[in-house]
Amino acid sequence: MTEHPGEAAPAERNVPAATRPATGTGGGQDRRETDEGLEELPPNLTQAILEATKQVASLLKGAGHPFALAGSVAVYAHGGPGNLQHDADFCILPEDADTVAATLRDAGLEVYTPPEDWLLKARCMGQDIDLIFELARQPVTRELLGRAEELPVESVRMPVLSVTDLLASLLNAFTEHHCDFGAVLPIARALREKVDWSRVRRECGSAPMPDAFLYLLERLQVISPEDDDRGGRP
Template structure:
């Protein structure tokens, strides 16, 4: 990733968070940038925010007023916002994660963090890792991609919660076995 791309992603994060803070609805930073807020390596792909499913349209309106182009992909669990003038930069606004709607209660567990000099709600690292592990499947099972972030924030993770909340996913179980064998967590 070039410094220019990194700067564009950071600016999109800042602008989207500022717009949502000012115009609503309630939101939280999630995904890899959410983990970055807790000390994980900086991501290179996109920015993820979550909003409660009933607030999806309000979030789209807020971002459109803040000079984002709102795209509605075929997937019905998110919309994409791209800053005008930066079409290659994507901010994903998720209202459903792993098939489950985001609700107001999900947002209440977010922690206030300073991210790029803006105080904003960020989902807890355990909740974000749970979402990432639940998304693993036979067509998307890159365990190695999760290791750098997990290694960086391992002391902040609630391993029992992660194991309990992902026990139905065999790929998540494989990842938890891997991190235990690598010494990143205590063995269960």
């Protein structure tokens, strides 16, 4: 596998696309006719990302690769905010990385290895695709993929990370250098009724940044305070 020429490497490690700042437009553009001829309209980036997501998912399903949709498109599939501004993320098993890459290359997609050692990248229909085999510094496992839910992304059904795993991955990605609560807060608000918050606390709450975010959710009354022997937080 070769590195993609001219591709800027993301600064954050294991940061889901749902929390990364937008880096451009991309995608196909519609046109409208004016007195001066055809004029390009601003690209519908959300639709372009969804079309690329459906194409890649269909290829992975057809080849029998275990996978689950992650990131901002997974949030969208679960009913969360739908203003997509980033790439599409797919979780795959580490041992399947080479065969997944071969499947996509055989279908005519460009697949390349970025400097980061936890994912592969691809291009589909002008959009970036992340093929992640280490999510929030933890290897993708069959257990994680087994908890995925079969959901439609427009007209194509595909496995999507469970809401609880999705929120846990977003919180576990917080670090001292990347801790954008503002990006994750609307996701937590929109999906709060579907999340097993007790499991999120068990898996994330011992780290200071996720714990601070959970406390913020409590203060904003997005979630209830944790019940423990002390009657909650002091």
